[in-house]
Structures are given as C-alpha cells and as structure tokens.
Amino acid sequence: MAQSQGGQAVNLNDSQRKLILEKVKNVWKGKRDCPICIESTVWWIGNLVEVKEYNEGNRCPGAAITPLLQVQCDKCGHVVLFNAISLGVVDPETGKVKEAKP
Secondary structure, three states: OOEEOOEEOOOOOHHHHHHHHHHHHHHOOOOOOOOOOOOOOOEEEEEEEEEEOOOOOOOOOOOOEEEEEEEEEOOOOOEEEEEHHHHOOEOOOOOOEOOOOO
C-alpha cells in the first residue's frame, strides 16, 4: 500500500465502492453528460484524495484536510470532486471509509 504523509493511501474494497456508487447516484440526479467533451456519459469512480487549505507562504502544516472523491469522465479525463464526508462515505469522527450495509 502506498505510504502518504500522515497515513496510508486507501485502496477501496468492493463494499466501499458499492457504497460510493450508491451515494453518488443519490446526489447526482441531473444529466451526466461531461461538460467538457460533451461526448461521454460514462464516469469512473476514482480514489479518495486529500486537498489541504492553502496558506500563502506556508507549507500548510496543520491545515485542515478535506477528503474528496474523484469521479472521472471516461472519454476526456475531466474530474468531478465530491466532499467524501458530505457524501457520507467517510466518517467525520474517525476519518475511516465506511462500508456498504449488507
């Protein structure tokens, strides 16, 4: 597993991918045409990534980290980001990725 600063990269399992797909479908109710290439309606669930708040002149130690879910267009690679906590796939207290309910 890849090591990242402050923890380990997350390799999503099938249960987590199932939950993510359900959550994305639940919130993305409009058309799913890519706004960039206009040719694709096929999107891939990517990895969870971290984006730190930018502090000018600082390397951002201690900055808040927001876990984001990448959803990528199959045709052109355009990426849509969802806040993984708001989406309900990352527990805000523990920071752990949730599992789908059986």
